[in-house]
Amino acid sequence: MAETVVKIENLVKRYKETLALDHFNMEIKEGEVFGLLGPNGSGKTTTMNCILSLLTYDKGTVEVFGKKMTPDNLEAKKNIGVVMQNVAVYDELTVYENIDYFCGLYIRDKELRKKYVGEALDFVELNEFKKFYPKKLSGGLLRRLNIACGIAHKPKLIFFDEPTVAVDPQSRNKILEGILELNKNGATIIYTSHYMEEVEQICTRIAIMDKGKNIALGTKDELKKMIKNTETISIESINVSEEDKKNLGALEHVYEVNSDGEKLIIKCNGGKHNLIRVLNYINEKNIPCGRVYSELPTLNDVFLEITGKELRDKEA
Amino acid sequence: MFFHNFKYSIKATLHNKPHMLWSVAFIIALGTLFYVSFGEIYSQELVNAIKVAVIIDDTETAEVFHDMVANISIDEEGGEKLLDISDVSHMDEAKIMLEDGDIDGIFYSQDRELKLMVHENGINQSILASIVAKYHQVMTVIADLSEKAPDKIPAVLSELLLGESHNVEKKTTTGDMDVYIAYFYNLIALACLMAVNSGLVITMKNQANLSIVGARKWVAGAGSFLQTLAELLAGIVVQCLCTLVGFLYLVLLGVDFGNQIGYIALIIIVGCVTGVSLGFFVGNIGKGSAALKENIGVAVILTSGFLSGLMVGDMRMMVEETCPVINKINPSALIADSFYALNIYDSHDRYYKNMITLFIISVMLIIAGTLFGRRKRYASI
Numbered sequence: 001m002a003e004t005v006v007k008i009e010n011l012v013k014r015y016k017e018t019l020a021l022d023h024f025n026m027e028i029k030e031g032e033v034f035g036l037l038g039p040n041g042s043g044k045t046t047t048m049n050c051i052l053s054l055l056t057y058d059k060g061t062v063e064v065f066g067k068k069m070t071p072d073n074l075e076a077k078k079n080i081g082v083v084m085q086n087v088a089v090y091d092e093l094t095v096y097e098n099i100d101y102f103c104g105l106y107i108r109d110k111e112l113r114k115k116y117v118g119e120a121l122d123f124v125e126l127n128e129f130k131k132f133y134p135k136k137l138s139g140g141l142l143r144r145l146n147i148a149c150g151i152a153h154k155p156k157l158i159f160f161d162e163p164t165v166a167v168d169p170q171s172r173n174k175i176l177e178g179i180l181e182l183n184k185n186g187a188t189i190i191y192t193s194h195y196m197e198e199v200e201q202i203c204t205r206i207a208i209m210d211k212g213k214n215i216a217l218g219t220k221d222e223l224k225k226m227i228k229n230t231e232t233i234s235i236e237s238i239n240v241s242e243e244d245k246k247n248l249g250a251l252e253h254v255y256e257v258n259s260d261g262e263k264l265i266i267k268c269n270g271g272k273h274n275l276i277r278v279l280n281y282i283n284e285k286n287i288p289c290g291r292v293y294s295e296l297p298t299l300n301d302v303f304l305e306i307t308g309k310e311l312r313d314k315e316a
Numbered sequence: 317m318f319f320h321n322f323k324y325s326i327k328a329t330l331h332n333k334p335h336m337l338w339s340v341a342f343i344i345a346l347g348t349l350f351y352v353s354f355g356e357i358y359s360q361e362l363v364n365a366i367k368v369a370v371i372i373d374d375t376e377t378a379e380v381f382h383d384m385v386a387n388i389s390i391d392e393e394g395g396e397k398l399l400d401i402s403d404v405s406h407m408d409e410a411k412i413m414l415e416d417g418d419i420d421g422i423f424y425s426q427d428r429e430l431k432l433m434v435h436e437n438g439i440n441q442s443i444l445a446s447i448v449a450k451y452h453q454v455m456t457v458i459a460d461l462s463e464k465a466p467d468k469i470p471a472v473l474s475e476l477l478l479g480e481s482h483n484v485e486k487k488t489t490t491g492d493m494d495v496y497i498a499y500f501y502n503l504i505a506l507a508c509l510m511a512v513n514s515g516l517v518i519t520m521k522n523q524a525n526l527s528i529v530g531a532r533k534w535v536a537g538a539g540s541f542l543q544t545l546a547e548l549l550a551g552i553v554v555q556c557l558c559t560l561v562g563f564l565y566l567v568l569l570g571v572d573f574g575n576q577i578g579y580i581a582l583i584i585i586v587g588c589v590t591g592v593s594l595g596f597f598v599g600n601i602g603k604g605s606a607a608l609k610e611n612i613g614v615a616v617i618l619t620s621g622f623l624s625g626l627m628v629g630d631m632r633m634m635v636e637e638t639c640p641v642i643n644k645i646n647p648s649a650l651i652a653d654s655f656y657a658l659n660i661y662d663s664h665d666r667y668y669k670n671m672i673t674l675f676i677i678s679v680m681l682i683i684a685g686t687l688f689g690r691r692k693r694y695a696s697i
Contacts, residue, residue, distance in 0.1 A: 015695075053693060054524055054531065054534060054694060055694055055696070056693045071693055074537045077535065080535065082532065084528055084531060084532060086528045087528070088532040090529060092329075092331035093327060097327065100324075101320075102532065102536065104317070105538045108317055149532070
């Protein structure tokens with residue numbers, strides 16, 4: 001059975017009057033890619049900083065590698081890597097020097113460090129930029145440098161705090177692939193994000209956070225099973241009467257029918273042929289319609305159903 | 317690990333262009349300003365004699381006047397004197413020279429009285445006016461004596477005209493009493509104290525609540541005493557280099573620091589050590605923001621400098637009279653006093669005492685800063 005790498009029990013953290021973590025519990029096993037998913041301000045980064053013992057907390061316990069995490073727990077710190085949300089590098093040092101400097105905080109042996117720095121450069125594909133200063137790098141390359149500085153010393157536990165914010169899709173995919181590779185090589189990953197697609201893509205287990213609470217925990221399939229919705233059918237450019245809505249709602253497995261004038265949204269719970277049944281009805285009634293989508297539930301649906309609000313603000 | 321930190325701290329500091337520019341430019345800019353200002357005073361005091369014309373027709377006036385200015389005029393052998401009397405004998409010619417600016421004034425006689433003609437006002441013209449005043453003073457004394465004691469006229473006249481003084485200057489030291497060099501000493505002292513900024517930068521790069529790099533280092537478990545010492549040493553080395561470059565510039569500019577350059581260099585090194593340590597200490601106290609700590613750093617520099625007399629000359633004496641303990645622990649006062657001791661005393665006892673005190677203060681500040689900053693946890697970052 002895999003060992004517990006991080007264990008949080010009953011963690012309470014307040015920022016003056018604001019309750020940032022409200023009796024938060026979490027346990028992460030070795031080899032997991034554990035996702036902390038939640039909207040901005042839900043307490044993801046606070047959780048991470050409490051685990052790292054950067055922040056004081058009001059109540060609860062945090063254990064890392066089986067021992068209480070304190071600022072002096074250097075043995076644990078040696079095996080932890082952190083990729084901060086903001087790029088944490090020296091502007092005055094080159095790419096190579098930055099990785100070497102931060103790796104040097106963990107690895108004293110010069111030859112070993114050289115090897116590790118070379119591997120980190122290869123990993124983030126920054127070899128051709130190794131003599132560049134950070135100011136000369138694009139946003140995506142900077143993020144990769146940030147990652148290299150956090151993982152060069154080959155830690156057993158790596159925290160990624162929203163590493164893909166403001167990154168282009170190509171770089172984002174590279175970062176996500178890299179994280180999976182690190183996990184394949186034996187590292188336990190804690191990944192915080194408010195991008196549900198990313199969390200779904202890479203995480204083996206997910207904790208959904210809201211207002212400092214762990215509102216749902218499990219694999220993505222387990223989370224999706226927690227909610228009523230199993231399929232959402234959307235039909236564009238359709239005008240249906242109230243009677244049609246009523247009839248559609250009466251179809252097997254359909255539990256909710258909504259229309260905003262431009263789109264008809266039908267939510268189903270269970271069943272295998274919901275889309276066919278809905279399309280047959282529209283065909284029978286000869287109702288003109290545009291494009292039709294059938295979507296499986298997302299983590300946003302999970303969040304929406306549990307909290308009654310969207311996981312992420314609608315992006316412009 | 318020590319060398320690893322030292323190497324990269326040196327690199328990072330050297331590439332921190334605004335910090336480097338400020339550290340070097342401060343002393344160069346102010347030093348140049350001082351040199352230009354004081355250079356003008358020096359040149360007027362020591363080099364240029366005041367050019368005048370003497371057109372005195374009246375024989376008696378001419379005789380007394382020439383006797384009076386004989387001691388302060390350039391003779392045939394040259395030498396530094398106050399007056400350079402032009403070889404002009406006609407008033408019209410002298411007036412043309414005055415208008416052209418070739419001479420600063422014309423001494424002439426009118427109704428058996430000495431008069432002065434000038435074209436503009438200035439320091440030179442004021443000096444010439446004082447000579448005329450002295451002449452009238454001499455003539456008044458002669459007039460008085462001719463009525464009361466005519467037999468004493470030759471003796472009194474001789475004394476007045478030769479300008480002999482009964483005050484005897486007794487030097488207690490062979491040191492340089494040049495007041496202007498003290499300004500350059502104070503400038504270097506202030507430059508040393510500017511190293512507070514360097515100490516603050518080091519702290520900010522190590523504290524999780526002050527910089528993101530600090531957070532990464534904190535997470536890495538960085539912050540051991542040796543690592544801190546390596547970064548402080550790097551800061552001190554760079555700061556010393558900057559200040560020494562500034563000092564070298566002043567030497568090349570022509571500021572005469574005498575033959576005690578080695579001692580001055582030691583003050584710069586110890587001063588920079590104290591400056592960096594002070595910044596490190598300030599940066600590590602409490603959990604305030606970077607801006608707050610920067611403001612405290614500036615306040616510390618200015619207060620320390622103010623109390624030591626870097627801005628108001630007599631302040632150090634006033635502090636010495638009211639609360640002497642401040643002068644004994646104020647880094648700026650100790651640096652300034654070291655320069656003073658070097659400038660004035662033949663013995664180096666006071667100089668070494670100040671150096672040792674500064675060093676002890678630095679060590680205490682580093683230890684206290686390390687203890688305050690070590691493995692802090694934050695309520696928020």
